[in-house]
Amino acid sequence: MTTYLLRRVGQAIAVVIGVMVLTFIMIHMVPGSAARATLGLKATPGRIAIFNSVNGLNEPLIEQFFTYVKQVMHGNLGTSYSLQQPVSTLITQRLPIDLVLLGPSTVLSLLIALPLGIYQAARRNSIGDNTVTVVAFILYAMPDFFFAMLLIAIFSVQLNLLPSDVPEASSVAGILSDPKALVLPILTLTLLSIAGFSRYMRSSAIDALAQDYIRVAKAKGLSERLVLFRHVARNSMLPIITILGLAAPGIVAGAVIAEEIFNYPGMGLLFFKAATSQDFPVMLGSTLVVGVATVLGNLVADIAYSLLDPRIRYASE
């Protein structure tokens, strides 16, 4: 177990370094200079030269990378070119706001998807199962942006029930000042992730149903309800822990589109705006935070999985 833990942590560190190298290389390949993006097209060559030297853009790439790593270790993610604020401030401001969106939608989609998957597995190939499957496929096949726009068209434009824009705010309190505005963004993300989760839960529950302990439970004369809720549910939910870890980047990806459409002031919108204005430090910073969060999430998921499932023993070969 210790060997496994050590190896797993080592892998995580390697991936974090990989993430930093990858984003650094990509962002420095972007054509068009950061100076022009910040100072405007009319900037004089002199001002561009000053901007480049102040921001260290004239140094060799390798040096820029090590400077960056050193700064990151000190919690300094640089200063946004366009917003003139420290990136770390921007991110710590946006993260709690994102939790208001991502937390409820992930919990809600799990609350719906898990029972749905168990139902489908228990009634495999019935009309109900096939209907849910088709609906899940359709939800999965909907481009995120189309689904969000469709919800706006129905609930905001046609029925005039819900606002399509989240209030312009920079704090959680500001976001919560108009709770009705949160309904559509949360609904979008919830429905979009139900599709994936319910598919995993279905196949996981099908696996569980085929196990001997289910046959024993049935043979003991337990009612189907008890078998499903006590035995199948608990056992088939285990793999979902791993799936949840793996789904993290997908959830963030959905949030980028949804935040763009609903003008939700989270990390997704921050990144999107940075990408369109070539704001390097913000792009680097938020990509790094998301990457590290994903790696840590996966690490925690793997460890939790091994602790919760006594059948899994990580032998060191």
Place this chain on the structure above:
Amino acid sequence: MPASEPVLGTAENPEITDADTADGGEVATIGSGRLILSSLVRNRLALVGLGIVVVIVLFCYLGPVFYHTNQVKVQLNLEELPPGSGHPLGTDASGYDVLGRLMLGGQSSLELGFAVAIATTVFGTLYGAFAGFVGGVVDGLMMRVIDTFLALPTIVLLLILVNLVTPTLWMIILLLAALSWLGVARLVRGEVLSLRTREFVEASKVMGGTNWRIIIRHLVPNCIGVIIVSATFTIADAILMLSTLSFLGLGLPPPHADWGSMMSDGLNYLYDGYWWLVYPPAIILITTVVAFNMIGDAIHDSLDTRVRSR
């Protein structure tokens, strides 16, 4: 069996497969190609999916032969006509017939999907098979590269990468393929890890087979099921990702047309009541993606010995 990592996937668990083969189950007697085909025929959803794909391919490629429309010259006197005689699905902002454009756009959506799937499958399979077969430090390094890419959301990578290149068709294909090969590489590696200790690999080694010969002639054919499943999903995902790119204004520039760009262009007119610019491309795109997913799902089920045996 390397017990170092939790084996999550369904078809990946070698113990189960071994047991089934030893029981004298179907696996041993029927080739995987025929097995996939026969389970496709048995699975209703898969048949429906296959039917839809055939109909849509015919619509896109045979349709223009019978239904001639102008898709080249902008005709502003014909712009945004509602569906009616002469234009069953109306016209768009440039005066193009929407039905005809659906056929044309479908061709590029489908071709892009297939191109991405082929590129992804070839590269991902070889990468995964090599890593799994060689093992050790090389495998570890190769897998960390995949983990690195997987830790970042596709859309984030895409937003950065699209800024780097001029969005030509080939560039987009290359970009989407560059972000799609990770899944299949991981799956194939998992399969190869369990296959590489089998007798037929040992036999090939003893007979002097080179690494690449063993990988290409023996290991890859044994992973064909996993490979086909992920290829069908890749086609669907590529079509979806292209539409997201178009929506963000980073897709292929006009006069190029695909379902995604038609859809995102149409969304600008959604609140003006020009529904025929949005829903037809949306419905055909979603239907196509659903169809490919249904096929992939069915093949996946058919490969899962535990599911099949029940």
